[in-house]
Amino acid sequence: MIIESLLDTDLYKFTMQQCVLHQFPSAEVQYRFKCRTPGIDLAPFVEEINAEIDYLCGLYFTEDELAYLGGLRFMKPDFIEFLSLFHLKRKYIEVKADPARPGGIDIHVRGPWLHTILFEIPVLAIVNEVYFRRTFPGLPEAEGWRRLNEKIHLLLNEPDAEGLRISDYGTRRRFSRAWQRKVVEALKDRLGSRLSGTSNVLFAKELGLTPLGTMAHEYLQACQALGPRLRDSQVFGFEQWAKEYRGDLGIALSDVYGMKPFLEDFDMYFCKLFDGARHDSGDPFVWGERMIEHWAANKCDPRTKCLIFSDGLTVPRILELWRRFNGRVGLGFGIGTNLMNDRGPQALNVVIKMIECNGQPVAKISDSPEKGMCEDESYLKYLRQVFRLDEPQQKR
Structure with missing residues (x-):
């Protein structure tokens, strides 16, 4: 099964x-x-x-x-x-x-x-x-391996990128369970410490990797009905998360209502309380610049914070983002479909x-x-x- x-x-x-x-x-x-x-x-x-x-x-x-x-x-x-x-x-x-x-x-x-x-x-x-x-x-694996090898080559040959880390976020849209496991094993063997971990808990357990993840859109969506007032639902969601995890799992999702309401709600308290933010829609370069500006305006050194990019990433896009933001802020990259379902046919x-x-x-x-x-x-x-x-x- x-x-x-x-x-x-x-x-x-x-x-x-x-x-x-x-x-x-x-x-x-x-x-x-x-x-x-x-x-x-x-x-x-x-x-x-x-x-x-x-x-x-x-x-x-x-x-x-x-x-x-x-x-x-x-x-x-x-x-x-x-x-x-x-x-x-x-x-x-x-x-x-x-x-x-x-x-x-x-x-x-x-x-x-x-x-x-x-x-x-x-x-x-x-x-x-x-x-x-x-x-x-019976789709042959050869094309999938060719494409994966190209991605690994790009990552390993990017100049001055020893600190670049990627993660597997591909479970939901994978080609198959067997293919995801093969890809994660290959990434672990060839990237070493440049693979931060995987969102898949089973593969993290079996392969000795770090399981990664905090909150998804559904959490903040549900707070629209569970909070005291609709306009305060995003603030309510962040507060309940902090109540549950007391500073752990401190990556906030920024795009349930769009960037403008997120920045209005993500005030100095949350800027200092949370470790970073995750990007999942919109222009990632604009988003990253605005987050850096926002942290600086709220008395936080952006270099102590982390930007997690996870929206439809490819390796070339990861490298572009790395070149723009490296040294200015902490960085993480969660890559999903393009890693786990890139074997030739169009991914769903x-x-x-x-x-x-x-x-x-x-x-x-x-x-x-x-x-x-x-x-x-x-x-x-x-x-x-x-x-x-x-x-x-x-x-x-």
Whole structure:
């Protein structure tokens, strides 16, 4: 089967799930799948996808896996005890053909946030692997290795880049589980310390790498319904995160409402409290310059902070960003699809996003418009009004 361990997911699903257990245990949510790649028909694969999800929902954490998670400094004993009883419940997810939706299928997750949060990554990995093995059966690995070797060569031969570090963020859109493991092993063997780690907890455990991740968009989206006031939802989310982790896992996500509201909310307190910020939409060079200016304006030395870039990265783009920002600020690069699904055929751009929390619509308003997702246009309009997103932006 495609997913054989509940650790075969991204670390930030566990860090968010622990926060949900302690801060929002009664929250009810809905998620929905979206295929952003035009001309794709996934309907013929619905039966196989459902069979894989049936198997996924029969998995439990092993004692060895629980011991590994419990050894991470930020995981708490009561959360590990919760995971010892946890499994994904089939009644919370439905997959069916729907010609009216992009990609021809509808994947709908509905239930307690605490019990549904771990669906996203393995289900996306299932959709990808079923699609590629059915559409391109027996695809040779040679082209994938050629492309990977080119990337490794560029990284190893960049002048004055001993401090450059990349990470694997590719689980959700990988070509296959086996291919991701081969790529991570190759990166570990050939890049050495230039590979910071992987977001995939299973491969981190098995290969002795550092598991990486903090928060995702869904966390701040849910805070739209869970916080005291919509305009304060981003501040509320950061405060609850700090309450949970007490200074650990200090990378803030900056693009749930766009850069302008983020900088307005990310005041001197948060600038000093958090270690850095993650970029996931919009122009990365503009974003990086604005973050450096913002830290300096809030009495923080940017060289003590970190910019994490994770939006559709390629190795040439990583090198451009490195040349621009190296020495001015700490840097990290999380590269996903271009590492784990670059074997010749076009990679799928598929997502599963939260659309509702506690009966209220939630939304992401990205600096890249195509990344936004909301099923309630009236709520989206209201959200833009509350965060003054249609007003002319002034440089801060």
